[in-house]
Amino acid sequence: MASRAYRSAGLVRSLTLLWTFVLASAAILAVGAFVLSSALANSFREQVLADSVRDVALYSDSVLAPTLVSGKRVAVNHRVRQRLARLVASSDELMRLTVWSKRGRHVLSIPAGRRPVRSPDVMATIRRGNARAAVGEIQVRRGGKQWSQRAVVVWAPLASRKGRPVGAAQVFLEPTALDASTASATRTVWVVVGLVFAILWLALVLLVRGAAARLSRQNDVLMGRSRDMSESALRLEENLLETIETLNAAVEARDPYTAGHSQRVRRVSLAIGRELSLSAKQLGTLGTAALFHDVGKIGIPDSILTKAGPLEPNEAVIMREHVTRGAVIVSKVSWFQDVVPAIRHHHERWDGLGYPDGQHGTDIPLEAAIIGLADAWDAMTTDRPYAHGLTLNEAMLQIRSGREKQFSPAVVDAFWRVAKRHPSDVLPPEAPAALVVAV
Numbered sequence: 001m002a003s004r005a006y007r008s009a010g011l012v013r014s015l016t017l018l019w020t021f022v023l024a025s026a027a028i029l030a031v032g033a034f035v036l037s038s039a040l041a042n043s044f045r046e047q048v049l050a051d052s053v054r055d056v057a058l059y060s061d062s063v064l065a066p067t068l069v070s071g072k073r074v075a076v077n078h079r080v081r082q083r084l085a086r087l088v089a090s091s092d093e094l095m096r097l098t099v100w101s102k103r104g105r106h107v108l109s110i111p112a113g114r115r116p117v118r119s120p121d122v123m124a125t126i127r128r129g130n131a132r133a134a135v136g137e138i139q140v141r142r143g144g145k146q147w148s149q150r151a152v153v154v155w156a157p158l159a160s161r162k163g164r165p166v167g168a169a170q171v172f173l174e175p176t177a178l179d180a181s182t183a184s185a186t187r188t189v190w191v192v193v194g195l196v197f198a199i200l201w202l203a204l205v206l207l208v209r210g211a212a213a214r215l216s217r218q219n220d221v222l223m224g225r226s227r228d229m230s231e232s233a234l235r236l237e238e239n240l241l242e243t244i245e246t247l248n249a250a251v252e253a254r255d256p257y258t259a260g261h262s263q264r265v266r267r268v269s270l271a272i273g274r275e276l277s278l279s280a281k282q283l284g285t286l287g288t289a290a291l292f293h294d295v296g297k298i299g300i301p302d303s304i305l306t307k308a309g310p311l312e313p314n315e316a317v318i319m320r321e322h323v324t325r326g327a328v329i330v331s332k333v334s335w336f337q338d339v340v341p342a343i344r345h346h347h348e349r350w351d352g353l354g355y356p357d358g359q360h361g362t363d364i365p366l367e368a369a370i371i372g373l374a375d376a377w378d379a380m381t382t383d384r385p386y387a388h389g390l391t392l393n394e395a396m397l398q399i400r401s402g403r404e405k406q407f408s409p410a411v412v413d414a415f416w417r418v419a420k421r422h423p424s425d426v427l428p429p430e431a432p433a434a435l436v437v438a439v
Helices: 009-068 079-090 120-128 178-255 261-275 279-292 295-299 313-318 324-331 340-344 366-380 392-401 409-421
Strands: 092-102 106-110 132-142 147-159 165-173
Touching: 009 079, 009 092, 009 106, 009 132, 009 147, 009 165, 009 178, 079 092, 079 106, 079 313, 079 409, 092 147, 120 132, 120 147, 120 165, 261 279, 261 409, 279 340, 295 324, 313 324, 324 340, 340 366, 366 392, 366 409, 392 409
Parallel strands: none
Antiparallel strands: 092 106, 092 165, 132 147, 147 165
16 A cells, blocks of 8 residues: 555654664673673683582592691601502592692692692682682693693692691692583573573564554554645645635726736736846745735725725725735635735835835835835726826836835836836736837
């Protein structure tokens, strides 16, 4: 459907924001999953190290301390060395054993090798009496070659029978068990966390998709209603326009002496507007305002509108109301909002003695000033029941004399130029152009 194919700019922005949010949330969830998985994996690794510390501490208390501790010190003899060498050799996990005295002196290393360097952890273990662990490296020598190998290093205190630390055992364990446990746990954590976050994101996608569908449906409904309202408003304004045109025609029909007046005023106004280089939009406004400038006369009584003679003062007051009435009538059509000022003020004067608001000078809208001159010109050159129209030259002199009094000087000058160069644009249709002479 065409209605479904059309999407307003607001809806497009809303849908774009929704799906941008979905993509952004995917990135945020992915980062969150990575951080959480890493944190959980590290936590599990620390837990495995803690288990190693506990196991080595138990091994130290049950096996190493009874073997190495004599009274208040660590004692090593040939028999002890052999026994510990067998223990290390028989263990799959135990890579090396180093024993330190209470003062931090190296006592024993199995297998034997270069004298090890004492680390700060040795003395910290002896002072605090607590075991600790870390992942480090051990130097392995075999077949005349030496290389570094990863190992789990555990420092455990060697305590006397009274529980006081008299030395420390530094145990190097194979990292295989730690790596295997950590890798397995990490995989499990990644799978579980990834699955949970993927489910959350899919749920979010479904929610956003549902919201987008609802927005689209609501947009279709609103656009349909908007089109209906626009069509109704268009029909209403077309009817209003037809009504105003009918009223304008009725005004001229009531006074046969002004038949065609609005069309003539429009023709002269547009000629002056073009001479003043008005824009296309201004010319459109000018032409419409000139065509309907007297529509307010529909409310003027026939006794005043068609009176064959000068109006009495009270009658003149009523006649002057046609500009405000016309502005009110035309303002009912939204298309004509720019036209209203020109209709309301086309009887203002440059010297401020006009009506309805007494505007003067450049305060008068240019379109209104143009229509005012064109209206006066047509009135001067048209016969009335009580008076004949002026000759063209008399009317030209009258226009010239009204410069800076009744009329805008710029409008008078433009009218004068048009009358000289293109007289057919301002003369009555039946008047020959040759009648206009230099004045």
